[in-house]
Amino acid sequence: EPEVTQTPSHQVTQMGQEVILRCVPISNHLYFYWYRQILGQKVEFLVSFYNNEISEKSEIFDDQFSVERPDGSNFTLKIRSTKLEDSAMYFCASSETTLSTGFYGYTFGSGTRLTVV
Amino acid sequence: GQQLNQSPQSMFIQEGEDVSMNCTSSSIFNTWLWYKQEPGEGPVLLIALYKAGELTSNGRLTAQFGITRKDSFLNISASIPSDVGIYFCAGLPNTNAGKSTFGDGTTLTVKP
Numbered sequence: 001e002p003e004v005t006q007t008p009s010h011q012v013t014q015m016g017q018e019v020i021l022r023c024v025p026i027s028n029h030l031y032f033y034w035y036r037q038i039l040g041q042k043v044e045f046l047v048s049f050y051n052n053e054i055s056e057k058s059e060i061f062d063d064q065f066s067v068e069r070p071d072g073s074n075f076t077l078k079i080r081s082t083k084l085e086d087s088a089m090y091f092c093a094s095s096e097t098t099l100s101t102g103f104y105g106y107t108f109g110s111g112t113r114l115t116v117v
Numbered sequence: 118g119q120q121l122n123q124s125p126q127s128m129f130i131q132e133g134e135d136v137s138m139n140c141t142s143s144s145i146f147n148t149w150l151w152y153k154q155e156p157g158e159g160p161v162l163l164i165a166l167y168k169a170g171e172l173t174s175n176g177r178l179t180a181q182f183g184i185t186r187k188d189s190f191l192n193i194s195a196s197i198p199s200d201v202g203i204y205f206c207a208g209l210p211n212t213n214a215g216k217s218t219f220g221d222g223t224t225l226t227v228k229p
Contacts, residue, residue: 004159043160043205043219056216091159105150106217108159 002026004109006092012115013082021077021112023092032075033093033106034067036060043091049075082116089113119144123206123220130196131228138204138223139190146208149189150217151180154203163204164191196227 005024013019025032034046047057049067064086066078075094079086093106123140130136140149148167152160164175166182166189173180180191189208193200206220 042221043207045216045218048216058216093159105162105165108152108161110157110159 002107004092004094004107006090006109006112008112009110010113010115012117015084015116016081018078018080019082019114021079021090021092021114023075023077023109024073025075025092025094026096026107027073029094029096029107031055031095032067032069033095034077035091035093035108037089037091037111039088046077046090079114082114084116087114087116119146119208119210119218121206121208121218121220123223125223126221127224127226129226129228132196132198134196136193136196136200136225137190138206139188140206140208140220141188142208142218143187144208144210145186146210146218147186148209149180149182150207150209151178151189151191152205152207154205154222155201160205193225196225198227198229201225201227 007022032049035043036046037043045058046061047067048055064080068076089111091111092109095106121140121142150165151163153163154160163178164173164180169182169186170184171182177194182189189206203222203224205222207217209217
């Protein structure tokens with residue numbers, strides 16, 4: 001079964017450093033997302049991406065964050081100047097369609113656990 | 118932002134029992150999704166609901182999209198130990214499939 005692949009599975013970084021989290025969405029999916037889950041809390045939407053641009057973002061997704069699709073397969077989340085409170089699981093997800101054309105739910109990756117020390 | 122209230126927060130049940138959990142919102146959602154998350158893994162889609170009143174089953178799981186569009190429930194019948202995990206509801210507004218709102222989750226423990 002096709003899956004969303006995320007690397008690394010765990011990243012430890014010093015406060016103030018920049019990190020790049022990587023994702024390979026399912027190959028025929030066109031919509032890509034990043035979510036965050038602080039330990040023990042619910043999943044929170046960060047950003048959605050379609051046709052090489054951000055389609056929607058949450059209040060969490062401020063200037064510290066950016067996303068990019070550098071080639072035909074990867075989808076990255078960059079977090080600049082990391083803070084302790086950025087420590088969380090970051091999930092990438094992809095979907096084949098959106099509500100306007102039919103939507104069948106997101107497929108999530110296994111996540112990257114980011115620990116800021 | 119939109120809020121989802123998911124209840125109960127946790128459940129401890131005996132194997133074989135039925136389980137029911139629900140989500141309510143003050144806002145209308147166009148789509149409801151139910152996910153299960155196991156430790157160290159991403160959420161896995163269980164059931165997607167697209168129309169008010171819709172009742173959908175997936176094996177021992179049944180979910181319904183409330184007719185007011187502001188609530189949904191998930192039932193698990195004849196629970197088994199592998200049902201253990203955290204169950205999340207997620208609601209999507211009319212305009213964009215991406216900006217979903219997740220509930221706080223229901224942690225299910227099944228005792229053999």
